[in-house]
Amino acid sequence: MLHTRVIPPAEGAYPYPLLIKRLLLSGVRYEKNREIVYRDHSRYSYQMLNERICRLAGALTAAGVKAGDTVAVMDWDSHRYLECMFAIPMIGAVIHTINVRLSPEQILFTMNHAEDKLVLVNSEFVPLYNAIAGQLTTVEKTLLLTDTDGAHADLPNLVGEYEALLAAASSHYQFEDFDENSVATTFYTTGTTGNPKGVYFTHRQLVLHTMAVATIMGSVEGMLGGDKVYMPITPMFHVHAWGVPYAATMLGAKQVYPGRYDPELLVELWQKEKVTFSHCVPTIMQMVLNAKAAQNMDFTGWHIIIGGSSLNRSLYEAAKAKGIQLSAAYGMSETGPLVSVAHLNDDLMAASEDERTAYRIKAGAPGVLVEAAIVDGEGNFLPSDGETQGELVLRAPWLSEGYYREPEKGAELWAGGWLHTGDVATLDSMGGIDIRDRIKDVIKTGGEWVSSLQLEDLCSRHPGVREVAVVGIADPQWGERPFALLVAREGHVLDAKILKEHLKPFVEQGHINKWAIPSQIALVTEIPKTSVGKLDKKQIRQNILEWQGSNSAFLSTL
């Protein structure tokens, strides 16, 4: 270690730990009349937001919550969620944002594993909560959230209803300082094997992530700023709605929370509240474009970041035709999540429309303070030539430092001092990331690596294909063979031979090798998805094995 000069601060110098409460210094004060909107249910100013955060902190403290405790939230995306994202960490507690789309067994597992002490439950989730309440090992109290009169909901150990408790609490709260490395938030990520794993983020990490979000989405792209209107369409339980609510609050931007994702409502809110900035997964984007209310709408001025799954060109162009500027972004639960947003640099600004689109739908280049590299299976660095594939590894000041109470899995995540994303990617000379596949989804056939994502993209270009998933299935001769699961468009016929004919030109043009053509496909009406809307390849593989075992009628073989 270098012997640099470190000087003890002058007597009295304030050490300024990076705490979440500091994100309330600018926007709340300077844009105090800007609004926080929750559907047609609630609408109030930033000044009120600040007051309500204080009241919530008081109510939680009165309910016995102490620093270091975990407080869980089961709610749709609302102003209350935003208030919890501030108040809970600001009193030194940890907010556990429960993924309400998990199975009851998984939710139960995460709540016991996170050692939740108090749970805020939306009245709509009371039946779900009560179904698992008997097996919760650490929860002592519950608090009711309701949009209607749910005051009589049957919750065990109920402290009270949210609005009533806030009304009874003081509008002032003295938030103490503490170690910036204190855990502030936790939530669980579901892998394809084993139990959900708890990622966690400290105050320091979230403040730095927030500054990076503001910088990247603001000064780099101009999407986010105090004068913008923000509506998240990514659940708040999932990596804090990608961290944007913290940044939007710091900057004092108007925020619109849509609750559940009814596409008609989203379009209505967009129009009524003059939304300029959102983020979502491709599936939701498609739903919004398909909404009845969207059909005659010109969405010009709406900038949307797409993450979670890869953004394809047809969705990009469909959105563009309606005035929406999409930009792909890359990140994951473990990364806070911001790694990159596909904004255009100087050279790309001058490039053709086609090249610009090609870049906008890829993952973009790492944002400020983010270091990215690709490595082979032994951790050796590979060249950034836009061709060589390797596992994407990262360093940034806001990456989860492990998994809660899972030291081995944490050490695996950080093997060699870099966070392993589990994604196969190429890096180009300007840092641009192109995600090729999940490592576990890459199809190893005949000594070659075939990207399942690329095959899905090529299959989806057939006019008869509405949805597609490609997985590798074990094969004694080739190691693995690609298998395609297809949903046909109405009025179209598909079989393995038709797909082969469709893919042949791509083999001839050198995009894929001939081993990449699936020799067996299945025609289905629906493709299994995970709780966050991604293709559930684990389930897909299981289904295929079952069908193959029973020689199902779904199957079509060359």
Added chain:
Amino acid sequence: MLHTRVIPPAEGAYPYPLLIKRLLLSGVRYEKNREIVYRDHSRYSYQMLNERICRLAGALTAAGVKAGDTVAVMDWDSHRYLECMFAIPMIGAVIHTINVRLSPEQILFTMNHAEDKLVLVNSEFVPLYNAIAGQLTTVEKTLLLTDTDGAHADLPNLVGEYEALLAAASSHYQFEDFDENSVATTFYTTGTTGNPKGVYFTHRQLVLHTMAVATIMGSVEGMLGGDKVYMPITPMFHVHAWGVPYAATMLGAKQVYPGRYDPELLVELWQKEKVTFSHCVPTIMQMVLNAKAAQNMDFTGWHIIIGGSSLNRSLYEAAKAKGIQLSAAYGMSETGPLVSVAHLNDDLMAASEDERTAYRIKAGAPGVLVEAAIVDGEGNFLPSDGETQGELVLRAPWLSEGYYREPEKGAELWAGGWLHTGDVATLDSMGGIDIRDRIKDVIKTGGEWVSSLQLEDLCSRHPGVREVAVVGIADPQWGERPFALLVAREGHVLDAKILKEHLKPFVEQGHINKWAIPSQIALVTEIPKTSVGKLDKKQIRQNILEWQGSNSAFLSTL
């Protein structure tokens, strides 16, 4: 202290210290073809910037510079200065940016106090350097900077010439990690009494300051971003050109360094390089507007931040008439410097042109992560009512934690755990700062506090006044009495009686009380200024006492 949850990182988790080298991860990589321009002398890409920083680090290391050493720079604003701002701290050393406008005695003092070990000297400063070289107690080596062929300049212990050393060094350098609290930069601030004091900033502080600059000037105002063109007109020795070069580099913006501030050259560079963003003190702004080349120029699209001294309405409007958008900002050497920029919030966007101007020329509201308050002489907090005056005190993650080797002065700066700015201000309910005066310049007369800045503003509204300074002069009856130093415009006559007649209406309208009218003025051809162009009130008071002693002809008494 609260017992929050602090979890040791997983084995192998990278701790990510906030180091200046990390600012080179985004812009340098992603905007590698953007340019760094130095007058008509040099022009190269970001990719080359990165390479040259590595070469400089290698050359300094080869010259014996070690972590913890202080390396001083005497240069005009150049690409070399930018390279030094990165390379020197990146090897763990401390860059001392020498204020070349100080007197030789003061420069000598700062160099010995900072314990400079190696000095980079522009050939134009060789005579100045050699004049003090014999009294330097710590300097071991020198390094020559030159725009011409200065290779034969007579410098003692010369290591070599900058470009030759860079050419000889490797284009790669492995920058090690170290403690983020290591000192990275130091420079000296000149008070009105005593020796210059050394403020200093750590890597952590500068990274956080850079993120805040990017956020405030980017996402809040849209002035700074990867697609903007930045030309500083504030010396790089002075608080790192207000910290913007670090932010511009992080974002990958084109940068234009003008060397010395020849107004004709500045206008020429603006036009040629398509500059969109600058910052300067009011004096320089006035010089640019007065430049011959500026007379028929439309500067639309140029956004300039004004700091250092207060921005008056006439300068604001003169700039606006030529298409330049000015925004006042507030900060000082001890604050990194960014505290606030006068951008418009939601309410102000809807206000009248007049109200918007009134706000744009004030200091603005504290930026992200900045906490501001006003206190009385005992440190009691005063109300933010836009009326009550008190000393402005601050907290932010990037304020100097003291003065180098001056623990008592450091403790005074941080009395009560807040940084004392020495400025008298009001705060309004949205946090807006209105600087009324320096504490030491406030005129205490007849039991009232009279702002010398306000008096200067009112005096300057007389058409015959070209420049004005007001100071308090001791008076046996009133404690102090205001004294005005005036420079008359050609063709105008001024005396104490004319000034009194001019000020009377402001007394009648309640802007000032009648004791505020100076009973004695002096007519001069020039007003003493400090090395950074501010009114030198210490010198002014001295002059007045001398004139009063000699009953000088300059004086005009009521």
